[in-house]
Amino acid sequence: MPMGDYQLQRRQVWGRFQWHMSPSGAIPHSAWAHASPRKWLSWMLSNDRRTHREIIFPIRQDDLVIVMIAPVNERGERTFKQPQRGVQRSLYDEAARSPRYTFADIIGCSPTLVHVREAARQAAQRGASALLVGEPGTGKTLLAHAMHAASARQAHPFVLTDCASVPPEQLEAELFGGGPGQASRFEQAQEGTLFLKTLDAMPLDLQSKLFRVLQERQLLRAGTGSIPVTCAVMASVECDLAGLVAQERFRRDLWYRIGVVQLDVPPLRERPADIPLLIEHYWECQRQELGRQVHLSTAALRILEMYPWPGNVRELVVVVEQIFKAHRKLVIEPKDLPGSVLTGAERCALERALQQAQGNRTRAARLIGMSRTSLYRKLKAFGLPLKNEAQRSPNANAKPSGRFQDL
Structure with a gap:
C-alpha cells in the first residue's frame, strides 16, 4: 500500500471523522490533536472486518495540520522514513494557500451579526x-478568512501577520523583507490577501512605512528596487482607533487608508440569541471528536446562556x-460547570433582577428566588450597591431565570 500525504485544514477535520484521509479507513481527530511534530502515533483501524495498523506523522503549523500516513508491515515497521524539514515546509506552504474558513463557519442569527x-x-x-474592529475572541480572524474565500482572490495566498506577537525588529523584517532571499509578507501574499492582525499594536515608525507601501502600492527593497504590491x-484592531489617533499613538492617514470599509464585530454579550447556537455547535464538535454522548441539562444550559462571556466566542469554545x-x-x-462561569452568571442574574425591579431589593429578591437577606449578602459579596438605585446591565432586557442560592 503506498504512502499517503494529506494536506488538511482544521475546519476540514475539527470534530469530524474523515473517511477519505486514510487508505484504510477513518482517522479520528483525537489521534493527532495533541501530538507534537516529532511524535509518531499509531492505532488500530477496522475496515471491512479487517484490522489495519497504521502510523501518522502530524505536522502542525499554526492551525494547519499536514498528516503523513503509512501502513505498518507485519513486523511493526513503518514503510517510509520521517519527512525532512524541507518537505514539511513545502507541504505547508502549498496547503496554506487554501482558505481556512468561509461565511458558513460564522455561526449566529442575531441581527447585528447578520448585518x-x-x-x-x-x-x-x-x-x-x-x-475589522472588535474585542479579543469575537472572530475577526475567522471573518477575514471568510472574506478572502468569498473574494476573487480565493485561489491565491492568505497571509496572516500578528503585529502584537512579533518584536518590532522582526515585524519589520517580516512585513517589508529582511536579508537576501527573505521574501516580505507583501511578496508572499501577491495576488492574494495580507491580513494584519492587531494592527493597533504596530509601532509608529512601522505605521509610517506601511502607509507609504499602501499609498504607493510599491515595496522598496534594497538592491532589488521597487516591487509592485x-x-x-x-487589518484588525481591538480598540477604538479614534482614541489612539487622539493620543497620537496611531497615524490618522493610515487609519483612513486601511479603513476603506470598517466592520464592527459585535461581542457575544450583544448577541445573546447566538449563545445557544454556538454552544450546540461546539458541544457537538466535542462529542464527535471524543466519541462520547454527553448532554447538557436544561438548568446548565440556562446558566451558560446567562453568563456574559467576557472572552467572547474564544472563551465559549x-x-x-x-x-x-x-x-x-x-x-x-x-x-459541573466551571466556577468562573457560575460566579459570572450569578452576578449577571443579580444585575438583571435589580434592573427589572428598578432598584427595589425586595422585588429583585422575589424575581431571583431568594430571601432579601440572602440578596443583600450576595450584593455585598459581589461589590454591588446595597441602596435602592437602578442598576445598568448589558443584558438587562433578558429575563432572570434559575435559583442561584445553591450555586
Missing part, C-alpha cells in the same frame, strides 16, 4: 480593503472543552 456578515460579503466581492490588505475533559458523566448539571 456584519452581509457587509463583509459585499466588501469581499467588491475587493475592498477592510478594517498586488495583494489586498485587511474553551469552556465547552473544559467541561468535556473534566467530567465523564452522561448529563452535565450546573454543579
Whole structure:
C-alpha cells in the first residue's frame, strides 16, 4: 500500500471523522490533536472486518495540520522514513494557500451579526480593503478568512501577520523583507490577501512605512528596487482607533487608508440569541471528536446562556472543552460547570433582577428566588450597591431565570 500525504485544514477535520484521509479507513481527530511534530502515533483501524495498523506523522503549523500516513508491515515497521524539514515546509506552504474558513463557519442569527456578515460579503466581492474592529475572541480572524474565500482572490495566498506577537525588529523584517532571499509578507501574499492582525499594536515608525507601501502600492527593497504590491490588505484592531489617533499613538492617514470599509464585530454579550447556537455547535464538535454522548441539562444550559462571556466566542469554545475533559458523566448539571462561569452568571442574574425591579431589593429578591437577606449578602459579596438605585446591565432586557442560592 503506498504512502499517503494529506494536506488538511482544521475546519476540514475539527470534530469530524474523515473517511477519505486514510487508505484504510477513518482517522479520528483525537489521534493527532495533541501530538507534537516529532511524535509518531499509531492505532488500530477496522475496515471491512479487517484490522489495519497504521502510523501518522502530524505536522502542525499554526492551525494547519499536514498528516503523513503509512501502513505498518507485519513486523511493526513503518514503510517510509520521517519527512525532512524541507518537505514539511513545502507541504505547508502549498496547503496554506487554501482558505481556512468561509461565511458558513460564522455561526449566529442575531441581527447585528447578520448585518456584519452581509457587509463583509459585499466588501469581499467588491475587493475592498477592510478594517475589522472588535474585542479579543469575537472572530475577526475567522471573518477575514471568510472574506478572502468569498473574494476573487480565493485561489491565491492568505497571509496572516500578528503585529502584537512579533518584536518590532522582526515585524519589520517580516512585513517589508529582511536579508537576501527573505521574501516580505507583501511578496508572499501577491495576488492574494495580507491580513494584519492587531494592527493597533504596530509601532509608529512601522505605521509610517506601511502607509507609504499602501499609498504607493510599491515595496522598496534594497538592491532589488521597487516591487509592485498586488495583494489586498485587511487589518484588525481591538480598540477604538479614534482614541489612539487622539493620543497620537496611531497615524490618522493610515487609519483612513486601511479603513476603506470598517466592520464592527459585535461581542457575544450583544448577541445573546447566538449563545445557544454556538454552544450546540461546539458541544457537538466535542462529542464527535471524543466519541462520547454527553448532554447538557436544561438548568446548565440556562446558566451558560446567562453568563456574559467576557472572552467572547474564544472563551465559549474553551469552556465547552473544559467541561468535556473534566467530567465523564452522561448529563452535565450546573454543579459541573466551571466556577468562573457560575460566579459570572450569578452576578449577571443579580444585575438583571435589580434592573427589572428598578432598584427595589425586595422585588429583585422575589424575581431571583431568594430571601432579601440572602440578596443583600450576595450584593455585598459581589461589590454591588446595597441602596435602592437602578442598576445598568448589558443584558438587562433578558429575563432572570434559575435559583442561584445553591450555586
